[in-house]
Amino acid sequence: MSEAVAQQAEEQEPEVDLSIADKVIDKYIDLPGNLMPVLQAVQDEYGYVPRKVAEHVAERLNVYPSQIYGVLTFYAQFHLKPRGRFIIRVCVGTACHVSGAPRIVETFFDKLHIGHAETTPDLRYTFEKVACLGACGMAPLAMVNDDTFGKMTVQKVDEIIAEYNQRPMK
Amino acid sequence: MVNLTIDDKQVTAPKSATIYEAAKINGIKIPILCHDKKLKPFGACRMCLVEVEQMKGRQIPACTTPVTDGMIIRTSTPDIIKARKMVLELLLLNHPIDCPVCDKGGDCDLQNLTYEYQVNANRFSDEKFHHEIDYSNPLIERDMNRCVLCGKCARICDEIVSFGALTFISRGIETKIGCEFEGSLNCEFCGSCVSVCPVGSLLARPFKFKARFWALTNQKSVCSYCGTGCNLTLGVKDNKVLTTVYDENQGFHNGQLCCRGRFGYQFINSDKRLTTPLVRKGGALMEASWDEALELVATRLRGAGASAAALATPRLTNEELLLFKKLMEAAGSANYDHSAGYAHAALTKGFARSFGATASPSTILDIQKSDLLLVIKTDSYETHPVIGFEINMAVKNKGAKLNILSDKRGKLSKLPDAKTFVHTPGSEIAVINSLAKAILDEKLAAGSAVSIPGYADLEKALAGFTPDAVAVQSGLSAAAIKQLASDYAKAEKALIIFPVGNAYPGHNADMASAVANLALLTGKLGTEGSGVLCMAEKNNSQGAVDMGFYATSGLQAGQIMDGCASGAIKTLFLAGENPVVSYPNRAVVTTALDKVEFLVVSDLFMTETAAMADVVLPACSFAEKEGTFTSVDRRVQHIKPAIRKVGQSRTDFEIFSTLIAKLGGQAPAAPAAVFGEIAASAPGYAGMSYAALGETGAFAPVDITPAFVVPKTVAVEPAAGKLALVIGSVLYHNGTLSQFGEGPMYVCPEGYVELSRGDAAKLNVAENDLLNVTSAAGSTKLKARISSRMPEGVLFSPYHFGAAEINRVWSGAPVTWVTVTK
Numbered sequence: 001m002s003e004a005v006a007q008q009a010e011e012q013e014p015e016v017d018l019s020i021a022d023k024v025i026d027k028y029i030d031l032p033g034n035l036m037p038v039l040q041a042v043q044d045e046y047g048y049v050p051r052k053v054a055e056h057v058a059e060r061l062n063v064y065p066s067q068i069y070g071v072l073t074f075y076a077q078f079h080l081k082p083r084g085r086f087i088i089r090v091c092v093g094t095a096c097h098v099s100g101a102p103r104i105v106e107t108f109f110d111k112l113h114i115g116h117a118e119t120t121p122d123l124r125y126t127f128e129k130v131a132c133l134g135a136c137g138m139a140p141l142a143m144v145n146d147d148t149f150g151k152m153t154v155q156k157v158d159e160i161i162a163e164y165n166q167r168p169m170k
Numbered sequence: 171m172v173n174l175t176i177d178d179k180q181v182t183a184p185k186s187a188t189i190y191e192a193a194k195i196n197g198i199k200i201p202i203l204c205h206d207k208k209l210k211p212f213g214a215c216r217m218c219l220v221e222v223e224q225m226k227g228r229q230i231p232a233c234t235t236p237v238t239d240g241m242i243i244r245t246s247t248p249d250i251i252k253a254r255k256m257v258l259e260l261l262l263l264n265h266p267i268d269c270p271v272c273d274k275g276g277d278c279d280l281q282n283l284t285y286e287y288q289v290n291a292n293r294f295s296d297e298k299f300h301h302e303i304d305y306s307n308p309l310i311e312r313d314m315n316r317c318v319l320c321g322k323c324a325r326i327c328d329e330i331v332s333f334g335a336l337t338f339i340s341r342g343i344e345t346k347i348g349c350e351f352e353g354s355l356n357c358e359f360c361g362s363c364v365s366v367c368p369v370g371s372l373l374a375r376p377f378k379f380k381a382r383f384w385a386l387t388n389q390k391s392v393c394s395y396c397g398t399g400c401n402l403t404l405g406v407k408d409n410k411v412l413t414t415v416y417d418e419n420q421g422f423h424n425g426q427l428c429c430r431g432r433f434g435y436q437f438i439n440s441d442k443r444l445t446t447p448l449v450r451k452g453g454a455l456m457e458a459s460w461d462e463a464l465e466l467v468a469t470r471l472r473g474a475g476a477s478a479a480a481l482a483t484p485r486l487t488n489e490e491l492l493l494f495k496k497l498m499e500a501a502g503s504a505n506y507d508h509s510a511g512y513a514h515a516a517l518t519k520g521f522a523r524s525f526g527a528t529a530s531p532s533t534i535l536d537i538q539k540s541d542l543l544l545v546i547k548t549d550s551y552e553t554h555p556v557i558g559f560e561i562n563m564a565v566k567n568k569g570a571k572l573n574i575l576s577d578k579r580g581k582l583s584k585l586p587d588a589k590t591f592v593h594t595p596g597s598e599i600a601v602i603n604s605l606a607k608a609i610l611d612e613k614l615a616a617g618s619a620v621s622i623p624g625y626a627d628l629e630k631a632l633a634g635f636t637p638d639a640v641a642v643q644s645g646l647s648a649a650a651i652k653q654l655a656s657d658y659a660k661a662e663k664a665l666i667i668f669p670v671g672n673a674y675p676g677h678n679a680d681m682a683s684a685v686a687n688l689a690l691l692t693g694k695l696g697t698e699g700s701g702v703l704c705m706a707e708k709n710n711s712q713g714a715v716d717m718g719f720y721a722t723s724g725l726q727a728g729q730i731m732d733g734c735a736s737g738a739i740k741t742l743f744l745a746g747e748n749p750v751v752s753y754p755n756r757a758v759v760t761t762a763l764d765k766v767e768f769l770v771v772s773d774l775f776m777t778e779t780a781a782m783a784d785v786v787l788p789a790c791s792f793a794e795k796e797g798t799f800t801s802v803d804r805r806v807q808h809i810k811p812a813i814r815k816v817g818q819s820r821t822d823f824e825i826f827s828t829l830i831a832k833l834g835g836q837a838p839a840a841p842a843a844v845f846g847e848i849a850a851s852a853p854g855y856a857g858m859s860y861a862a863l864g865e866t867g868a869f870a871p872v873d874i875t876p877a878f879v880v881p882k883t884v885a886v887e888p889a890a891g892k893l894a895l896v897i898g899s900v901l902y903h904n905g906t907l908s909q910f911g912e913g914p915m916y917v918c919p920e921g922y923v924e925l926s927r928g929d930a931a932k933l934n935v936a937e938n939d940l941l942n943v944t945s946a947a948g949s950t951k952l953k954a955r956i957s958s959r960m961p962e963g964v965l966f967s968p969y970h971f972g973a974a975e976i977n978r979v980w981s982g983a984p985v986t987w988v989t990v991t992k
């Protein structure tokens with residue numbers, strides 16, 4: 001990576017501690033095919049894959065930065081931006097759709113002032129639309145991290161937000 | 171060979187061939203989009219589907235399927251035609267129909283196939299893509315709306331260029347080609363991706379809207395930058411070279427070029443070209459007639475004897491160099507050189523002593539046949555980038571081992587399993603000697619080595635170069651030295667590669683001998699894939715050596731400068747050489763040129779040197795003349811005029827020829843005649859004929875008479891508190907000519923000094939800070955560039971730039987000790 005690109009990366013991102021990434025890389029450095037496990041472990045540590053970390057991984061594993069970016073964008077499990085403490089998922093699969101999911105989604109958008117795949121500036125919430133969560137009987141369905149909320153209503157949206165606003169951030 | 175049937179025709183093909191290749195060699199056309207002969211099979215586009223009877227008539231991609239004996243293949247059944255039409259329809263679903271404004275019109279595979287398969291209506295419809303077009307750099311425009319996702323760009327950037335700037339991003343309908351973090355392209359700008367893109371997704375911006383593809387006249391030529399000798403096709407319209415046209419069938423490199431070859435052609439039609447002769451009158455350079463200017467020069471040269479001297483750029487043709495020599499002989503002077511005095515001693519003196527020949531015994535083609543490459547100074551990628559591609563391919567496709575011995579890291583260091591041995595600047599000859607010593611100690615020398623003259627002396631001289639002793643001096647470990655030695659000696663086929671040029675003062679005759687000793691000791695010479703390849707800098711550096719255009723009985727370049735300063739040289743004729751910028755010790759050079767009574771410069775541009783001249787002669791570029799160039803591996807190649815001469819410019823051939831006549835000599839009329847003389851006199855050129863050179867040229871063989879020579883090593887004493895400055899070449903530039911090639915200047919517009927992160931922190935220096943660099947020779951100001959490839963205590967600066975006066979600081983010593991302040 002050229003210096004100019006590196007600088008750009010620095011400007012756009014909050015400071016990240018590369019020593020955390022280094023520990024992960026040290027652990028896997030001699031393992032053949034180490035790119036995926038390193039990226040997964042790095043994501044576990046930082047909650048997402050910061051650009052600087054991706055570039056650091058590229059340099060240490062001697063792979064092209066572009067290649068890492070290709071992998072990061074190919075797998076849905078990777079996140080390139082910081083994620084919220086609470087990940088709200090609202091199902092928009094067929095069953096949920098017909099039982100009113102679009103309104104639930106809209107309500108979350110309105111109340112949180114964010115859209116799909118976005119995170120609130122205080123890093124409390126990330127919102128995602130997902131296809132079928134596999135509990136169509138409870139449609140429409142929402143989840144916050146691992147908690148499930150069936151038979152969602154507009155009012156329940158307020159309750160969920162009120163509840164999770166109280167929760168500690170870590 | 172296997173036998174098979176394609177479209178009811180009995181044909182044969184090599185065992186390793188794919189169906190596509192088998193069809194191609196038998197004259198049967200199968201359409202392709204994602205296939206390229208240089209790249210590994212990919213099989214993404216489905217354009218090349220064929221039916222194979224043995225596979226129950228299933229449609230399979232011809233480009234990825236190997237042939238087998240007895241295969242029965244049909245390439246254009248109605249079903250196949252239908253399938254191909256479908257592929258095209260699907261591609262056109264999202265592809266914009268903007269052919270009228272697309273620069274690729276007329277040269278676009280998608281357009282041509284759409285026409286051929288008469289896809290004039292589409293049964294499907296969908297939204298077109300709305301990707302933002304990347305105009306962020308001046309050389310390559312990226313419009314991913316037109317992309318057919320064939321992956322060729324990403325593959326060539328990875329497989330051959332090894333930069334890996336491009337990749338597939340996202341998946342499914344979202345998939346597109348891009349750079350990391352959707353950033354803009356920031357790469358080597360070799361244009362390889364542009365050359366293979368089958369559609370108008372990747373475009374050469376300098377050519378945008380210059381001409382429709384079919385309006386160009388193509389003229390084959392040879393790149394006039396470095397000594398690799400890449401073949402070029404110049405795209406010409408209205409007497410202007412508008413672009414370089416990709417031709418995958420050209421040269422050993424299959425049309426691959428580097429940034430300067432692909433994007434550096436603008437100097438040919440630059441409006442800065444000199445167009446009339448100029449004569450200094452009353453202190454100023456005034457326009458003059460050719461007759462007046464040449465008469466003045468002739469008067470000075472007539473009977474000048476040893477008071478005249480000449481320096482030529484090794485960019486002139488062989489024929490011109492020979493004429494220039496004759497002109498000096500007619501003037502009675504033996505003082506001529508092509509900066510060999512600085513740069514090519516490795517070839518002219520070193521190889522002459524060790525090999526009895528003044529050329530590399532190996533060829534570029536050996537690289538991919540070798541088991542181990544020992545590359546000295548990673549800059550060998552930056553000096554000769556397309557040779558760098560050959561190294562990439564040898565390592566990645568052929569599994570060649572790569573050991574690098576250098577004073578800094580470089581791109582080659584990143585190749586898979588490459589081992590880089592970073593030594594302190596200036597210690598390379600000692601290290602190479604210690605490799606020889608280790609080879610002797612470990613009994614790894616070939617049995618035949620003892621019978622080569624000089625063996626006993628060498629053995630004695632190497633006693634002081636034990637790995638332990640040299641480890642201290644070079645900063646390498648003794649174990650590393652032993653490993654390098656045994657890797658080299660134990661490889662069945664091993665090739666040593668090193669660059670020489672104006673900016674490689676340590677790469678001299680002794681370096682050549684040290685290297686030659688290694689090859690001779692281990693018997694790694696004279697067989698395919700083994701030997702030594704010394705890469706001289708300019709497009710015709712080897713030719714200049716072969717023509718004998720260097721000091722044998724007269725003064726060499728540095729002495730000529732001294733002679734000018736002392737008054738011994740009164741007339742100096744410079745053809746295309748720009749010593750003010752490219753020679754060490756600018757202060758000494760400018761004093762010399764100031765002092766010399768009469769300075770003649772023939773050049774394309776008003777260079778820093780031409781500005782000091784008494785007579786300036788406008789010379790032609792390579793695109794306006796004919797003659798021959800000789801590559802680093804002695805491939806003699808032909809160039810022909812692509813355009814008419816610019817302004818009143820004349821070729822150096824015409825200039826020298828007229829002057830020879832004025833001095834009363836017999837002036838040959840045409841390059842062909844002079845080539846006849848060369849074929850009769852230059853070693854290795856015997857039997858060559860101008861007409862028979864054809865498009866591929868001819869190799870001049872190298873005959874070796876081996877001898878061991880004890881190389882002298884310089885003791886580079888570290889200077890307390892100072893940093894070691896090494897200078898060299900940067901990937902995008904070659905000599906000082908590329909300053910007039912707009913392409914390279916967009917990417918790398920100015921000189922700089924590169925330092926390690928550690929030194930930057932110590933000196934409290936940030937990227938782009940202006941630094942004062944001072945040595946015993948002088949001082950200059952340069953922008954800082956901070957990188958992770960530099961070892962601490964070492965600075966690097968490229969030497970090509972007139973405005974970045976690094977030769978005020980650089981004294982010509984292998985290492986210049988400098989202090990740096992903000």
Ligand code: SF4
Pocket residue numbers: 310323326327331333334335336355357358359360361362363364
């Ligand atoms: S110009 Fe060369 S280095 Fe840059 S992306 Fe294209 S192929 Fe890669």
Ligand code: SF4
Pocket residue numbers: 316317318319320321322323324347363366367368369371372
């Ligand atoms: S940009 Fe061109 S070469 Fe690259 S994948 Fe798209 S069509 Fe193929």
Ligand code: SF4
Pocket residue numbers: 393394395396397398399400426427428429430431432554555556557904
């Ligand atoms: S500069 Fe050298 S490597 Fe680049 S295209 Fe020209 S001859 Fe080839």
Ligand code: FES
Pocket residue numbers: 091092093094095096097131132133134135136139141
């Ligand atoms: S559609 Fe929503 S859970 Fe299945």
Ligand code: FES
Pocket residue numbers: 201202203204205212213214215216217218219231232233234
């Ligand atoms: S050319 Fe064969 S699949 Fe693309």
